[in-house]
Amino acid sequence: ALPDPLVVAQLLVYTADGKEYREGANANERVHQQTESHRTAITRTFKPGGVYFLKVEANSPAYEVELRLRDLAPYTDPRKAVQQAIYDHMGQVDAWIINRPRGAAVDRRIRDTGNLMGTHCMSCHTQSGVWGPTVAFQHGYRPENIVNYRHLVNTMYESLRPTNTLAEAANNTSLAPLDLGDGPAGTRAAGWNASTAEDFLAPRRLHAMQQIRAANHVLQSADPSGINAAGPGSNVGPAVVYRFAGKILAEAYKKTRNEKYLLALEEKAEKLLSTTPRYADDLANRILFTTDIFIPRDENLAARLKAQALADLRRLRQLQRPDGMWQFDPGSSPDGFTWHAKPDEADVDPAPTALALTALSAMGFTDADPQVKKGVAALLRAQDPYGRWNNHALTGMVTTAYAIHALARLYPAAPPAPANFAPTPNESLADTVARVRAMAQLGLSPDDARHLPAVLPAAAHPHPQVRYWAHIALGALHDERGVSAQLAGLSDPVKMVREAARWGLRQTLLDDKGWDHLFAALPTMDDLGREALAGALIMRADATMTRSNAGFPRLTAAIAKLMNQDPSPAVRAWATRAAWNWWIWNPPVREALNAAFIDSLERPEPSSLTETAKRYQTEALFIVNGHRSNGSKEHQYPELESLFSAITKRIDHPLLSRRIVEIAGTYYNQAGGDGGPGQMGYITAGSAEMVGKAVYAYWNATSDNTKTRLALESAANATYDPLQKKLLEF
Structure with missing residues (x-):
């Protein structure tokens, strides 16, 4: 059980002789159009007297492994x-x-x-x-x-x-x-x-x-x-x-x-x-x-x-x-x-x-x-x-x-009995963790909001395991009264708590609650808090037809500042990811975020990790009308054409031009078959000219073999006449 599906996880079972054990595996535990087989749920048949080892891998500091021993079906009940x-x-x-x-x-x-x-x-x-x-x-x-x-x-x-x-x-x-x-x-x-x-x-x-x-x-x-x-x-x-x-x-x-x-x-x-x-x-x-x-x-x-x-x-x-x-x-x-x-x-x-x-x-x-x-x-x-x-x-x-x-x-089931989450006198730490974890299972009934007063003190508990489950519970309840605790949790010194708070705040924002608190707190947040906040803003949600309280001008201004001016490289990376997701789901933010992406392309980036993250995120935006294997001639996002037009007018900017070349070469080795990732396609008006001009200038300015290879890969399918002639002469 992971608080946020942004990480990789895998479960494997081995016998005492070190061999992987798969007897009783669910038939769907298989690679399906995937390059790797990570599984977060598995089944195995255990035999009396057998010795089994469970191997757990997760790119996260906090996860819960739930092991249940059950009789095998078929059942008579x-x-x-x-x-x-x-x-x-x-x-x-x-x-x-x-x-x-x-x-x-x-x-x-x-x-x-x-x-x-x-x-x-x-x-x-x-x-x-x-x-x-x-x-x-x-x-x-x-x-x-x-x-x-x-x-x-x-x-x-x-x-x-x-x-x-x-x-x-x-x-x-x-x-x-x-x-x-x-x-x-x-x-x-x-x-x-x-x-x-x-x-x-x-x-x-x-x-x-x-x-x-x-x-x-x-x-x-x-x-x-x-x-x-x-x-x-x-x-x-x-x-x-x-x-x-x-x-x-x-x-x-x-x-x-x-x-x-x-x-x-x-x-x-x-x-x-x-x-x-x-x-x-x-x-x-x-x-x-x-x-x-x-x-x-x-x-x-x-x-x-x-x-x-x-x-x-x-x-x-x-x-x-x-x-x-x-x-x-x-x-x-x-x-x-x-x-x-x-x-x-x-x-x-x-x-x-x-x-x-x-x-x-x-x-x-x-x-x-x-x-x-x-x-x-x-x-x-x-x-x-x-x-x-x-x-x-x-x-x-x-x-x-x-x-x-x-x-x-x-065969309906009996409704669950009302729960009591009041702490008991002299409650042990283990009992506290169990009680708060039980509250993290709430959220399926509107009446569950009555338990919020029992959750809030747990969000400030001295032990991180208690705070972790409290933030999962706050996200499950997504109540305005819990927003201050959620914002505080974004800056928690323990990463697993911050990840839980990140997930929890996103659930509250999805209910269109907490925006005013968020924007008021943002100027005084520390680096860790702003990093978690940028992650919480990675949302694929319709704030347009729902007439959200987010406020598009203040939202786009905040995202632009986080992705381009924030002193923390992690914040800049996460915010860029949030930016293109908001761009797709909400037309009113597109022109403002276009300007933010142009600013990002022209700004020096001291962190190589953030530079790479921004390349992938910007490529994600550039292919919203389809990549080279699935271009959509109809129903396009018109704001992408205007973004490409604005970039082409600034193509002489050295940083911007180089980054366009690098973006164009991204996923060169992946054809994007069956809906997977792929290299840029040129279905959007102006895209081939934008990339062609950048690659042509980049190639002409280098004699380095590695850079020449990048130019060749980036030039794939970009139908810009001077570039095509150079390719034919090469």
């Missing part, structure tokens, strides 16, 4: 199956996301590439890390590994990047063009995710318009043919598209009462009624659209949906196999009334089984129904030893989420 599935599912999906696929395991975290089409997208199947457990939380279950849930929720909102051309929308895509690509599917998955999450957990202020933005994207994009779920086996069929889109539109209508969302919802209902089921999943998804999502304004349409749901229910019942499972096959019928699935063991899967059970539950049936009881028993038998469900999909993440839904709805 459905609640135990759900609890273990939630624990394993969130841990594995979070590990997958922290490792951020598509070749960027290191680049995304340390160099933080700016490839918006790939490393910033949250894949459709990993979105299930939120919506799967969330439905169980609505039915009384609670996470044991809440840090994973928090990170996944943040990543879910971050994946919805505000669009440039589509009005007041957001897009989750791994492909060009920027506002569409594969976003019609990806954004429906992300919007369904946010809509489901907000049924349980209110969004923080700067996340509050992401669900509406997703709804606006649905209005302005065509429905895709399906939702990708990492290969066949989950989210199959057309009906899930309308179910996801319907949920997004229904929630947007409830929030705004704008008729356009209700009209679009009714349009999806009509399309759903005319859909020919290709999978058994389609039948269940159509039922769930009717029972859980549809708003029955049109009585005729509501009656037709209800009649179809009854017909789909009858068909689903007839498709159940003798062993209790369902197949993907939607069945065939000689008369439209009796249905039979073609017997095929290879077609059996937990996904259609879980969906069918969820549909039966939505129609009012419990495990008193023989078919439900048989289906539950079959689903329990199909669970992997460590808690996952899968058969056909590549990861089983969506399949597991479906199974969690089915069982949690049928």
Whole structure:
């Protein structure tokens, strides 16, 4: 459990003879489009009498290793199956996301590439890390590994990047063009995710318009043919598209009462009624659209949906196999009334089984129904030893989420008992740490704010372990009353406490609280405090449509000063990273930050580490319209063109020109395949001229072989005529 996913971590298990031990490993513990295999969640099967060693690596002074010994599935108790599935599912999906696929395991975290089409997208199947457990939380279950849930929720909102051309929308895509690509599917998955999450957990202020933005994207994009779920086996069929889109539109209508969302919802209902089921999943998804999502304004349409749901229910019942499972096959019928699935063991899967059970539950049936009881028993038998469900999909993440839904709805858990966090007389240090750590698990209920008075004294405790957990708790509660303690924590003498305070303050700022305190405290902060503050400002959040209290003029002035004038090299590096993230998510800050980046390019930088960090961060900004492998001709960020134009006018500045050459050569050896980092592309007007002039002058001024090599690498794909002629003559 790491307080901030900005670090590398890995867990490995060895036997007494020094060999790595992998028996019982989760099938998703593998390299997936990554150059390194760092895992923050693993499973292993331990044997009686065995001796095992756990190796833990983390580029952080503070992390918590949580070791749980569990009986292996399958279980006979459905609640135990759900609890273990939630624990394993969130841990594995979070590990997958922290490792951020598509070749960027290191680049995304340390160099933080700016490839918006790939490393910033949250894949459709990993979105299930939120919506799967969330439905169980609505039915009384609670996470044991809440840090994973928090990170996944943040990543879910971050994946919805505000669009440039589509009005007041957001897009989750791994492909060009920027506002569409594969976003019609990806954004429906992300919007369904946010809509489901907000049924349980209110969004923080700067996340509050992401669900509406997703709804606006649905209005302005065509429905895709399906939702990708990492290969066949989950989210199959057309009906899930309308179910996801319907949920997004229904929630947007409830929030705004704008008729356009209700009209679009009714349009999806009509399309759903005319859909020919290709999978058994389609039948269940159509039922769930009717029972859980549809708003029955049109009585005729509501009656037709209800009649179809009854017909789909009858068909689903007839498709159940003798062993209790369902197949993907939607069945065939000689008369439209009796249905039979073609017997095929290879077609059996937990996904259609879980969906069918969820549909039966939505129609009012419990495990008193023989078919439900048989289906539950079959689903329990199909669970992997460590808690996952899968058969056909590549990861089983969506399949597991479906199974969690089915069982949690049928077997709700008792709500957690009220907690008492008052210190006991003569409390030991170990008990204090445990008590404050327990408070760090808060934040899932609005009522948790009442515990803030118990948290605040712990933030000033003499022991750093207590202060660490107190700052995690303050972030979880994100209450204005805790901001002063959070700001003080940024300057804590112990790094692990500062990292916790950095994470915690970011959570509070995401709720649009604490800005006035922050700007008032900034002038008197020490170097460590300003460094942690710059890290806290690395946020991918919509402060524009949410009308944030941050105040863009004072925010951009502060970021510009931190990145260019601060005496601490660490502050300058972190602030540059914060700058380009704010640039992408918030159009009003772009011109001011363009000026800050030009200033940065022209200023001497005494720290080589900061110089390197700034190169990567500036390259991240330069490729927001796509790098050499995924340029987006449409939906571009227009302010990038104006930045390149301003730089070209100053290209004779020696420091600026040299840095443009170095930025252009960054990632020369990486093609940026499948959404990973890559060298600059020249899809933005003026970019080739800017780089071409800089490289041409740099090359002409040197006879050094190393510098000549840099010029050659930086010249790649820059179509500036004098430079191209020089390349041909070389």
